[in-house]
Amino acid sequence: MNYCQSFRDTFISLQLLHMSVFSQSFSPCGRFLAAGNNYGEIAVFSLSAALSPDASEGSQKPILNFTAHDGPVFSLLSTDTHLLSAGNGEISAWSWAELIKKSNKAAWTRKPSYETSLEIPEINAMIINPKDNSLIVGGGDNNIHIMDMETEREDEILSGGEDGAVRIWDSRTNRPVHCIEVFKYEECARPQFGKWISCLATDSDWMLCGGGPSLSLWHLRSMSPTSVFPLPGCQREAVFYQDLIMSVGEGPFVSHCLHGGTVKAQIPCTQSSLNTLALNLKNTEHRVMTVGGSSHQIDVFTNFSYRAFSLSF
Amino acid sequence: MHVNMSAVTLMTNEVIRKRLLIDGDGAGDDRRINVLMKSFTKWCNSSFSPEEGLSQYQRMLTSLAQCEFSMGKTLLVYDMNLKEMENYEEIYADIEKSITSAHDKIAECKKEIQRAKRIRKNRQEYDALARVIKQHPDRHETLKQLEALDKELQQLSHIKENVEDKLELRKKQFHVLLTTIQELQQTLENDEKMESDDAQESPMENGD
Numbered sequence: 060m061n062y063c064q065s066f067r068d069t070f071i072s073l074q075l076l077h078m079s080v081f082s083q084s085f086s087p088c089g090r091f092l093a094a095g096n097n098y099g100e101i102a103v104f105s106l107s108a109a110l111s112p113d114a115s116e117g118s119q120k121p122i123l124n125f126t127a128h129d130g131p132v133f134s135l136l137s138t139d140t141h142l143l144s145a146g147n148g149e150i151s152a153w154s155w156a157e158l159i160k161k162s163n164k165a166a167w168t169r170k171p172s173y174e175t176s177l178e179i180p181e182i183n184a185m186i187i188n189p190k191d192n193s194l195i196v197g198g199g200d201n202n203i204h205i206m207d208m209e210t211e212r213e214d215e216i217l218s219g220g221e222d223g224a225v226r227i228w229d230s231r232t233n234r235p236v237h238c239i240e241v242f243k244y245e246e247c248a249r250p251q252f253g254k255w256i257s258c259l260a261t262d263s264d265w266m267l268c269g270g271g272p273s274l275s276l277w278h279l280r281s282m283s284p285t286s287v288f289p290l291p292g293c294q295r296e297a298v299f300y301q302d303l304i305m306s307v308g309e310g311p312f313v314s315h316c317l318h319g320g321t322v323k324a325q326i327p328c329t330q331s332s333l334n335t336l337a338l339n340l341k342n343t344e345h346r347v348m349t350v351g352g353s354s355h356q357i358d359v360f361t362n363f364s365y366r367a368f369s370l371s372f
Numbered sequence: 373m374h375v376n377m378s379a380v381t382l383m384t385n386e387v388i389r390k391r392l393l394i395d396g397d398g399a400g401d402d403r404r405i406n407v408l409m410k411s412f413t414k415w416c417n418s419s420f421s422p423e424e425g426l427s428q429y430q431r432m433l434t435s436l437a438q439c440e441f442s443m444g445k446t447l448l449v450y451d452m453n454l455k456e457m458e459n460y461e462e463i464y465a466d467i468e469k470s471i472t473s474a475h476d477k478i479a480e481c482k483k484e485i486q487r488a489k490r491i492r493k494n495r496q497e498y499d500a501l502a503r504v505i506k507q508h509p510d511r512h513e514t515l516k517q518l519e520a521l522d523k524e525l526q527q528l529s530h531i532k533e534n535v536e537d538k539l540e541l542r543k544k545q546f547h548v549l550l551t552t553i554q555e556l557q558q559t560l561e562n563d564e565k566m567e568s569d570d571a572q573e574s575p576m577e578n579g580d
Contacts, residue, residue, distance in 0.1 A: 285500035302493035318496030
């Protein structure tokens, strides 16, 4: 019995060692965080418990942890009532009300239509078009080398791919309107890293994109890069927040940058490299920023300038 | 005596404690009053010699004065305590007010900081766009260059026209020259021919 127990413990600690967090999403009420990892598991954490004054070790563990997909969960998205998770080629929806009650039954599971049924590509990003409540999904389909992820700007959709081009699509006609090849611009290009785009964010007329090329801020009206950020590694996710730009990527820190191109601060984290950054702006009481990466821990920032504590799978 | 004994037995620890507390001066006022009462009754009932009676009377007056003094003191202390209470109430109200005003100020400052952040963001965006714009050449410069180029173009087309006209003229002149030469040649040939015809005709006439 003892032997089995210690074997299981070793297995669990090995699993934790190799765990990477790929995606996060806050619940519509803002009191819960769902995180997906490379083993296909989704863990739901209670923010109110973790942020309360009498929080303990136990409140930093998930209230619910279940296996959602066969492959890694690269993307999580919350609608008003459901949590959508994307795994290897399929999308599942889980009702938040059920998740809070600790039930892990999926509401539905669907596969977007693929051209070939032989390959089941992974889905890398999802976003909801609020106009017609449709789900826009980007994945490694059509060409196994294209890895897309998308952000939305009014009734246009921006997508960035492994071919290094950021395309702007008109959602009414589904045709590309503009195409920006970031790696062709000298000031952004970093040929030693490649030309793929791994992070994309928009804020009215401005767009952030980065990945192989340096993280750069673009003015979409004039289609020109206005600032390039001198960040060493490849950035995996960036967001606009008030007057700052927050970005995470290779390197154990969250970078705070200004629109002018200066890096204002780099806040250290426990993970050695970060994959996902999420801001909980829906709930003013639990306004936090959480980051996850190549570790089983998720760092939580209550004041965005320093790490408060970590949640753990 | 019998009444006193029962009074003592009725006294509990609480009462003793209270009396000990109230008795401000320690072993003073209460005992003094009791002694005064006792000495008054003794003075009224017993017979003293006039001097003794007077001295006893003086002693009682002193004791009374002391009691009055003590009472006055206590009253003043009471008044002072009341005033202190009022003072503290005022200070408390003041502090409450300053707490609420500090809260308000904090809210104001938070709004201010949001505004400042937005302004900073806008400034940064302007700067970024300005940098891009600066990279492109000045509009006046470009217009001037365009004008200069236009002028040059005009001049060159003018020159071209002139040269073409000249070419036409020369062409025409050469054409005229060549036609004249050809006509002359023709005329000369004709003349030659006529001359040789004439020469042939005249020997034939002579032979007749």
